Amino acid sequence: MFKLKNKPEDFQVKEILDLKIKNNGPYAYLLMKKEKWTTTKAIDELARKLSIGKSRISVAGMKDKYGITEQYVCIKNFDLKKLKDVSIKNIELTPLGYGNRRIGIGSLSSNKFIITVRNIDKKLTPVYYAANYYDDQRFGEIRPNTHLVGKELLRRNYERAMKVYLCKPFFTETIDHQEWRNKLEKNWGKFENLEVAKGMYYERKVINALAKNPKDYINAFRRLPLQLLTLFVQAYQSWLFNNILYGYIVENYKNTKKVDYVAGTFAFPKEIKEQDKELKLPMVGYTPFKADEEIRRIVKDVLEKEKVKQSDFKFNVFRELSSKTIMRSAFTRVKNLKIGRLENDELHKNKYKQQVEFKIRKGAYATVVIKVMYTLSDGLVV
Numbered sequence: 001m002f003k004l005k006n007k008p009e010d011f012q013v014k015e016i017l018d019l020k021i022k023n024n025g026p027y028a029y030l031l032m033k034k035e036k037w038t039t040t041k042a043i044d045e046l047a048r049k050l051s052i053g054k055s056r057i058s059v060a061g062m063k064d065k066y067g068i069t070e071q072y073v074c075i076k077n078f079d080l081k082k083l084k085d086v087s088i089k090n091i092e093l094t095p096l097g098y099g100n101r102r103i104g105i106g107s108l109s110s111n112k113f114i115i116t117v118r119n120i121d122k123k124l125t126p127v128y129y130a131a132n133y134y135d136d137q138r139f140g141e142i143r144p145n146t147h148l149v150g151k152e153l154l155r156r157n158y159e160r161a162m163k164v165y166l167c168k169p170f171f172t173e174t175i176d177h178q179e180w181r182n183k184l185e186k187n188w189g190k191f192e193n194l195e196v197a198k199g200m201y202y203e204r205k206v207i208n209a210l211a212k213n214p215k216d217y218i219n220a221f222r223r224l225p226l227q228l229l230t231l232f233v234q235a236y237q238s239w240l241f242n243n244i245l246y247g248y249i250v251e252n253y254k255n256t257k258k259v260d261y262v263a264g265t266f267a268f269p270k271e272i273k274e275q276d277k278e279l280k281l282p283m284v285g286y287t288p289f290k291a292d293e294e295i296r297r298i299v300k301d302v303l304e305k306e307k308v309k310q311s312d313f314k315f316n317v318f319r320e321l322s323s324k325t326i327m328r329s330a331f332t333r334v335k336n337l338k339i340g341r342l343e344n345d346e347l348h349k350n351k352y353k354q355q356v357e358f359k360i361r362k363g364a365y366a367t368v369v370i371k372v373m374y375t376l377s378d379g380l381v382v
Contacts, residue, residue, distance in 0.1 A: 002374050003119040004367065006347055008035040010116040011067030013366070016109050016359070017060055019072065025098035028078040031070060033092040038065045040227055041201075042091060043073070049086045052078070054225070060108035061362060062227070064137050072096075074103035108362040110335075116355050117370055119348040124339060124356060124373040129272040131372065132332040133245060134238035135365040136262040142172045144262035150236030153321060154312045158217035161232075162210075163188065166203060174199075189214060202228065218318055226320065233313070233321050239263055240302055241283045245330055247298040248281065257375045268372050272331050285325035286314035332364040 005011045019029060034042055039062045047054040056076045063069040073093075080095035101107075117124060140146050145164055152161035167185035169178035180197040191210040196203055202224055209220040221229060246267050249256060253269035260266075282289040282299060287310075291299070303309065315321045340355035347353075356373070360366060 001119070002117050002370070003348070004115065004117065004370065005066040006118050007116075008066075008068050010118065012069075012114040013063060013067060014070040014112045015060055015072055016112055017072050017103070017107055018109060019096070019103075020099055020101065021097035022099055023097065025100045026077060027099050027102055028075045028080050029096040029099060029103065030073050030075070030080065030083065031094040031096055032073045033068065033070045033094070034063075034065075034090060035068045036065050036090045039063045039069075039071065040225055041065075042088075044225070045088055045091075046073070046086070046093075049088060050075075050078075050082065058102055058104055060103050060105065061111070064141075072103055072107075076102070110359050110361050111364075111366070112336075112357075112359045113366040114355065114357045115366060115370060116353055117374070118345050118353045119351045120342075120345075120354060120374065121351060122374075122377045123342055124354055124370075125377045126337055126339060127369065127372050127376065128334050128337065129277060129331045130334055130360075130364075130369045131245060131249065131266065131268055132329050132364055133242050133261075133266050133368050135367045135371075137365070137367070138238050139235055139263045141262065143170050145170075146232055146235035147239040147263060148236075150232035150234070151306070151308075153221075153232055153318070154236060154308055158221070158318075159215075162206070162217045162220065165232075166206065221318075222320075230320060230323075233323050237283050237285065237313075237323060240306070241281065241328060242266075243302045244281050244284075244295075244298055247302065248295065248330065251294070251298070252276075259371055259375050261371075266368070266371065268375050270376055277331060277333070279330040280327040281330050283326045283328045284310060284313070285323040286310050286312075287324045289325045289327060328363070329361070332360050332369075334369055335359040 021029060032042065039059055043054060043057050043059065047057055058074045060072050063071055083093050083095050086093060136144065145168060149161050149165045152164055163185070167181050169181040176197045177200065191207055191214055194207055194211065196207055205223040206220045209223045213219055242264060246265065249267045249269055255270045256267045258265055258267050281295060282291060284299060284303065313323045336359045338357040342352045342354050345351045345353040356370065358369065360369060
């Protein structure tokens, strides 16, 4: 199987955003170039260095820590001159100017990627549309359980959700983290004076809250950053969407190839029908959606299998978790595609590497595009 992100420079992403920059305004804009940082932790550190509340800082999209990423950051009522005193390892901050508009999740238009695909033994095939699945990153590459936490939250089983979040170790974790989670599961409820393994930043926040109020799981969850907290339910919505899209593809396309991911299986059609290029499917929440009879049946089958209802996405007590239905494109267009020549991979003996460059809309996953290009390849090495 191909490999990504062996080196930071193997996976480069740059946000594309139409930003009107002025000499003054209530919002300060800067470009953040980073590696080895998630966006969430980078913003936490930036707020700490600047001695300001995190609520004043906003971004257009979330980027993971593997690779070199460039993204826009917005700070309310901030003097960009103060950036000259800020130094954060593996983060480069470039002041851009000011404006009247807050940068938020809806601000981003697309992302440009330059990716080196390694450990391959065949040429990647060009694709101009790809199934718009959520990929491993959405569910957690080291601990792929965010959707499982979300499912228990949706069932209002807050204690079980907390156990899934804190316990249940994965083999992809470090040994000390696995041992800590196993020990906690065996001694569940004994949170006082509980030492947390190194690197468990958010787990420590939750454990400290549980040490004071062992049964108040909602309050403990609220110790997490809002973006991380809401991600649990959103990840479950994403997992449902993947299953709806999978169901649609296997019903409507005979010529498909399948590949596993951390939370299930993808089905990739070899050719996208013209009428499906603009198709949208529901990412199910508590609000109604418009769709034809076939799609409604597929959605109904997925929800019934999971034993959840749309109304479950409306929270009365834990209101910040409430999630509306949104319509997501079933397929994403791959623009400005450039595929480099096949080269010997210096990191993997007797294997090849190939560089790919393309642009896709916000919310689409470059890793899925690569999986499509690899999975549909004819296997020829030329």
